Amino acid sequence: MTEVLLEIKDLGIQFKTGEGAIQPIRGVNFTLKKGETLGVVGESGSGKSVTSLAVMGLLPEKKSKIVSGSILFNNEDITHLNERQYRKLRGNEMSMIFQEPMTSLNPVFTIGEQLGEPLKQHKKMSKKERKEAIIKILKQVGIPRAEQIINDYPHQLSGGMRQRVMISLALLCEPKLLICDEPTTALDVTIQAQILELMKQIKAEKNMSLLFITHDLGVVAEMCDRVVVMYAGEIVEVAEINELFDNPLHPYTKGLIDSLPTNNARKSKLYSIKGQVPKPDEIGKGCAFANRCPYAFNKCVESAPPTFSKGEHLSKCWLQESDRQVNIQ
Amino acid sequence: MTESSLIEVKNLKKYYEISQGLFKPKLVVKAVDDVSFSIKRGETFALVGESGCGKSTTGKTLLRLTDATSGEVRFKGEDILSLPYEKMRSLRKEMQMVFQDPYASLNPKMTIRQILLEPLRVHKKYSPEERMKKIVDILEIVGLSRSHLDRHPNEFSGGQRQRIGIARAVVLNPDFIIADEPVSALDVSVQSQVINLMLELQKEFGLTYLFISHDLSVVEHMTDRVAVMYLGKIVELADTEELFANPKHPYTQALISAVPVSHPKDVKERIVLKGDVPNPANPPSGCTFHTRCPFVMDKCKSVEPSLTEIGNGHITSCHLYSKNKEENINAIIYS
Structure with a gap:
């Protein structure tokens, strides 16, 4: 087994707002191996950027708090490092590329x-x-x-x-970990193709690990080895790239893949997930996706599903419970 | 041109002048340079290209939101570039626009009721009671409800705001809608909802769309004909299926090949263009694409290619397809 570079265990992050505390990140778990490209996919507000900021120790100090879990980098707990210690890591051992090339340079x-x-x-x-x-x-x-x-x-x-x-x-x-937060979203397609080529080539040369955050499933299909799908602050599915596209286990992932225009007949009605992403304060005790899920049943509303695993393929959906095992194709 | 065309654009030009200082000559940026096309009634016509290629400027000049430098735009046979302001203003009830950013295109101080009533009030359509009924109807068509009427835009999500933006454009019952990147600010799952809504509205009201976008997968899905723009000029125009199956211009080929794959196992022959889009204030000589073109010939550097028809309404401006026999052979080898 290859070595693990970054391990996030049961991470929970809380933000203080005027009306009280909300928790945009709830129980996030994943590992990033050395030399691997891990994609993090999700819509805006799903918590993918907040997770990456937590890894970099860049969360706003006064407003946010890591309430549970830990972040291990190179087998070292970096969850509660102080600013001085973090400074030694940032830019040296790990670094980050932001979405907006226009505003991220001074x-x-x-x-x-x-x-x-x-x-x-x-x-x-x-x-x-x-x-x-x-x-x-x-x-x-x-x-x-x-x-x-x-x-x-x-x-x-x-x-x-x-x-x-x-x-x-x-x-x-020459960092060991490079976090890319939507690095090509603001760019044109031809330039995006250039930048993706460049990143693949550099990654191969330097043997780095990439944490690649994006909402574009096409970019994920090109770049990543494994994918983490996030929805409303939780990880709903983790799988190897081909497995994820061939055999998605969570209805949300399936919905995302099906709603790509290229997967629908021309001029036909696109498949779409009804409704919209809930706000952090609207999430009840059940599954966060239950109100938009076409497969939802009573249990989904009553209690949140745990993570079920099918080999390396993890998903958080009651359909995957051992006595059910529904195929959602 | 055929009688069924709703809007005809001929030799449209929009030049911007940049002042270089008091005594220096002004720089001219040719944002839209000699663009001609026509849109048939009921069709969806797409303008695609990278940022800065002039696709949005073309859209805005069609509505006279910015004045053209020269050229002709005929809407239902009438040249609208020479219409007086008042007439143009009343004509806008037949041509409306949906903007890209649903966060910036709705007035934050107005309620949804005010936002939707305004176009009806401005164009003096219907009596006040009928107006209320009309906007409730349209809200329901776009998937919102009466209960949303007294809310402000900040209470809605991006997808809902774009629905309001679309409702505002459709409430006047226009014939022609210019949609300037209507879905590019939205998330994937919401994007498909808005595309579906636009397709439904087109069927229901018989709308004609000018769809401006840089997202080729959306363009392939919902449009009938496509014009590809590069540095202010149309370099290729064809039926959507024909264009995606058989792109001719090297720029179109590169653009289509640059779209990310939809499945990791799809292997794609990728043409990665070198360099950036040149500065439009100082465009390259000859064919403006020659600095990035993988098939560049000597001729491209000096002679500007003209649009040539290569069959079935498929036109392109590239020396590879000009009438010379020898070059045609090259073209077949390369394409």
Whole structure:
């Protein structure tokens, strides 16, 4: 068995709001192995970004709290590290690429200055070595004229170039874990294809683990080895990529796959999941998906399903209970 | 053009000037450069392309939300670019628009009742009592109910807001709706609901859509004909099925191949384009796509290709398909 790099056990996160506390993340469990790409899929509000921020220790300190569970990185508990300890990890052992390449670079520093920062923090390098390292990494991510680009400001670059700079920034210290939060959502399809190619190639070269957060099932199909499907703050299904597309066990996953336009006959009515994602305060004691599920029965409303496993394929749905085992094809 | 076309666009141009300073010559950005197409009654016509290719600007100029530099737009045979303001305003009850961002296109201070009554009031349609009945009807058609009337937009989710945006456009009973990326801000499960709604409304009211989108899987699903735009020009226009089965222009080929697969086992021959879209203020000479084209020839760098019909209403502007015999052979080899 390959080594586990990141393990999240029964994670629960609470946010304070004006009206009291809500809990957007409830009992999230997953593991990320070394050299693996794990996709996290879900709609907005399903808690995928909050989970990734928790791993990076970037949750807003005053408003949020990890109320249960733990995050193990390299067999070390990092759940309650303080800011100083986290700083040693972030950008060095783990780093993150954000969705908006337009807003995640600081507009008042040049590319060179921004890329120098993680090296200053984590590596003992002379100014000259730093510059060489930056140019080398920029060339690696396919930026032309790297020697001049380091003196440019972010607004002088296009969206695709900025996302390349973000990727190079994340890669500088050769992290073991790279979290990508919707890295291509803001980009055009042709640029998206470029960036995905680049990320595949870099991952293969550096043998990193990727945690790939997206809502686009097509991107997941291209990039990932395994997939975690999240719905309303819970993990509803975990499976190997082909298994997930061939044989989804949770009605939500099946609904998502079926509602892709490419899986429906042209001009026909698209399959759609009725209703909408519940707000965190609307979730009752039953299954969070029960009110939208076409297969729901009494038990679903009464109590929340535990995780059932079928080999490596995990799902949280009463249909998979051993005496039921309904096939939802 | 045929009689059945609802809207005809001829040589439409929209240039923006950028001031470079007091004594420097102005830079001209050709956002829409010599675009012609016609939309038949009852069909869904798609404009696709990457950001900055001029597809939204084309949509806006059709409604005269921004003024065209030159060209002709005929709606039911009438040239609407030369209409006086008042007339254009009253004509807009027949042509409406659905915007991309449902969070920004509804006034947060108005209730749903006010939002839906406004177009009827502006265009003086129906008596006040009839108006109320009308908006309740339309709310029910788009899947909301009377109980939502006195709420504000912030109380709704993205999908519901887009339904309200669509209801606002449809309440006037228009013939023509421009939908500018109506589903790209929505989640997958909600996106399919909104697409279904648009298809239903089209059947029920006999609507004609101009569907502007960059999402090719949605375009393939719900449109009849597609025009592909690149840097302000149409580079290919064909029936949807024909375009997806048999794309001719190298840009269209790359665009279609860049769409992510729908199943991990699908293997796709991918054409990854090099580089970014060039700066529209300083477009490349000749064919504007030659800087990224995998089949570039010497001719492409200097001579601008013109739109040529290659059969059955399928037109494309690429030197690979111009009438020269030798080049045609090349085209067959490459495509």
